[in-house]
Amino acid sequence: MKKGKLLGSVGVLTAATLTLVACGKSNTKSNEGAKTASKFPIQTPVKTAKQGGTLKVAEVTNTPFTGVFNEELQMDQPSADVTSPGQESLFDTDDHYKINDKGPATLKLDRKAKTATITIKKGVKWSDGKQVTAKDVEFAYEIIANKATKSQRYATQFNIINGMSDYHEGKSKTISGIEMPDGPNGRVAILHCKELKPGMYYSGNGYIWEMAAPYHYLKNIPFSKLESSDEIRKKPLFFGPYQVKNVVRGQSVTWVPNKYYWRGKPKLDKIVYQVVSPNSASQAIKSHKFDITRVTNSQWKQVKDTKKVNFIAQIPLAYSYLAFKVGKWDAKKSKNVMNPHAKMGNKSLRQAMAYAMNTDDVYKHYTDGLSFQIPTLIPEPFGDYFDKSAKGYTYNIKKANQILDKAGFKKKGKWRTNPNGKPLTINLLAMSGNAIQQPIIQNYIQQWNKIGLNVKLVGGRLTEFNSFYDKVQNDDPKVDLFLAGWNLSTEPSQEQMYSEGTMSNYSRFVTPENTKLIQEMDSQKAFDHKYRVQKFHEWQKYMIDQAYVVPTKNDYRIDAVNSKITGYSLKPSQTNNGHQLWYKVGYAK
Template sequence: MKITKVVGLLTFVTGAAFVLTACNNNKNTNEKTVNTAALPKVVTNKRDIKKGGTYKIGISSNTPFAGVFLSELSNDSIDTEVSYPGNEELFKCDDSYTIVDGGAANLALDYKQNTATITINPKVKWSDGSPLVANDLVYSYKIIANKDSGSARYTDSLQNIVGLEDYHAGKTNTVTGLKTPDGGNGRKLVIQFTKMTPAMKQQGSGYILSNAAPYHYLKDIPLAKLATSDQVRKKPLFFGPYKLTKITPGEVTEWAPNKYYYQGTPNFNKVIISIINPGNVATAIKSNRFDQISVPNAEYKNVKNAKNTEFIADTGLSYSYMEFKVGKWDAVKGENVMNKKAKMANRSLRRAMAYAMNIDEVYQKFSNGLSFRIPTLILQKYGKFFNKDEQGFPYNLKKANQILDQAGYKKKGKFRQTPDGKDLVINFAAMSGEKHQEAIIRNYIKQWAKIGLNVHLVSDKLIEFNSFYDRIQNDDASIDMFIAAWSLTGEPSPNDLYNRKAPFNFSRFVGQTNDQLLEAIDSDKSFNTNYRKEQFDKWQTYMNKEAYVVPISSSYEITAVNDRVVGLSTTPSSDFFDVGFSN
């Protein structure tokens, strides 16, 4: 689907949706690339909307959705997409992802008092008719910070809230920095921070949550059982324009208008979101099975002339990456602990593997310009914070071999040994995706063999999406490295992904320089944009030098839309409430 407006959460991305969606069987390397500039960001149908009808959305995925319908506990993008008709964020944002007034709640920052005041629109109600109140905002922070919930979203950014660390440690049942001046059933929350950062004005900064949890509905459920409860899995509440009416586990969600929605009655009588195998997407588009469906890049040229269909596109806030395991998550300390003797702890080994990947060749040959290698972990879409001077890891086998030679990885027969003369076998995990995914993954394994590295695919096959991330999060000892993908937020700070205390820092690398640069990016000094850019640039250079995480690719996201649809847009400020049919 990919036109979700939930940009306040970092989420995992499926292999089908991202890592290798650009590949097809076309061997013609001279074929012209797709002119994405010719594709609009907004549907061109400007006719009047006629209320009613059933809006059908298809999500291309070869894995079912997990069905955790609570943002505080959900980690993957599929759950976000299948809940998007109801899962509205608290704050409205402009097309630069800057928070503005006019949403379910307004945000006011006081940089002198180190506070953020959230004021809820009095018209906002949950889909059961209960008002959205301050307790619902507070409960979101408590769910994430409480160890019993199992949330992976308790980060260094949230620890900036006064008293949240004590709550996380079990020292208190309240959070001193979360104040409800009009009481828990009031409509105001004042958050007291230890410091203010420029990131706070952006949607999804990590410092201020963009979601709420219905306290009245969830409060009696033990936090340890919340993720598996019926209130989260089967009968969740939302305050967006639609309410959830039916779930076919892993496959379909159905929605009807939320009669309590604060902006009024939405345009559709029903919304149905279905998971569809990537191999069936082209047929679905040509038969007009859905009103909206994401187009795998491999299929665009096959479906671009589909009747009664318009295509809209934009570069997404997502990227794929390769990461090397060099430590473990310490749940007691709440931080990553690095093992300097880990197999992949040698920087030369990591950098050589990055240079040996023929990423440009893969995308030039197969993507028609829809996917492309990225040089840093900060996307160009973030404008001035992207370091345009960084080249990343362009394909260079000669350089890769030189790096390994100089580091003492000598060949014994076909493959290299470690500098201390031991056999080296690298266990590589990759998630399942569209039909060409495995062929491309094995291509990379062959590339690494060209520089004398013996790389084995874990389990000798691609791993299903949910199982893949479960193994990565839990530091499966059989995995030395992996390729995965992130869906990002409107705030470019990488703090919540790569911080010492970030659960999502899956490589588990830590370092004083990394700590200092991430601190600088979100420091008081970074209210000076030039200073903040300088720190972003330094961090990108540092990350490429160390290569614990290697940037791979980003992609244009193309959506096929039925030509009767009005109001659908890829822009951050757009609202699904405004989407309807013209006939």
């Protein structure tokens, strides 16, 4: 699972970080936790906040954060989380994620002229006091599109902007489709596009990048060295409410107010993000070690009676999934290429493995229903884009065996062979997490063993988060399938995750039908909402049938917040880039 960013979402993708699978033991298959969480508020009680105070926030993860403090290069959720006090998107939204004029910049779309005009407000300044400029908008696109940065954010989706493809391929030194009518130091950037898309009115659409990067601060660093530079790792600039005071690499970040913040002085004197192991999270909540801590769902029963905290909850735009590796990323051509001889290329094998997973029982057992199986790759919070009729892959061992028998995967002793009679060993990559991650993964392996499939963990054990994504992104040949997850963009276009031209399509599947459906859901016809909904439903049915990527679960996201805190909210209009708008958070008077 990645925002996990892969994170997150505001910009392109909220990409995809893995939300670590969280589970703990209970003896019942219960939904009591989910029933409770469904009644929790989405924000803290509204009170007047006083000036001052230090806020301590737990970053619940079992691995150090990578510490890439730049949205264009950042792909892991923990880094996105700890960056959030400074990171601010160019645009604010309403509670339906529609972009409005209340943020640092405004967006004007002209379908006839095929332009998107971004105008930065006067007084929106970097934490060194410099005005955010049109060049800073353009520079963010350059970081993403220049191959030397190796940004995972680039997708052919961006080629909708004129000249983007030529820049990405090194045929041009500038992006011809980005116009700065008042010059690089002006506040207006006009994107000249091949066409406008229906999602462009909403945050997270993947066509319009919603961040800016400080050109004056980073311009002398070669693109190839940008990610490792001190300016990105230790002393980053932001135009959000807070600025970095200190970084303990991989462990903590201390933030203090950005005195140039355009909305005025934030409430707090200091925000400290500190990494905490998932196994220690419940104790941290009960001992009030932090002011804000994400609840590890498997530990819910341990923390639910804690006094002096407000539990804030939502079902986020996110999901975990099982993906089958069927190809590779071709960096030269910037596209995914399927391998016609891939071990996991047989649809029957993929479908059988999906039916053999007892996902619903597992998460009822370990999380009291706070994590729950989902049927499709478009989660229910997306409203009518979600296909309510989709059944997905519910647990059915008998059906799994029948599918394998019919497809010619015959048993030879304990294990099934390939249809050609050769032995079949399947290598699973799974991420380490909290104490009950191991038994959950072993459970799935046992389920696959029951249908005669010899499934083994890559390296014989669970893999640490950063190493896991290195193997997934670089198409490690030892990996046949993997369990991961996304935090999603707030606009449901699938171009940025599952198209031929996005690195984030980690399964590497490419089919004419998938390409056609993804293009149709973002086409000019899709300005008609009914048509767009229809295409989303068709795509979900297709993806369920093909089973290249099979959704497993979503989770209630519950935060334990010090009862003295006000201004903390998970409402879309009160968040930015998928994170809290920290300037509003403070201690109540």
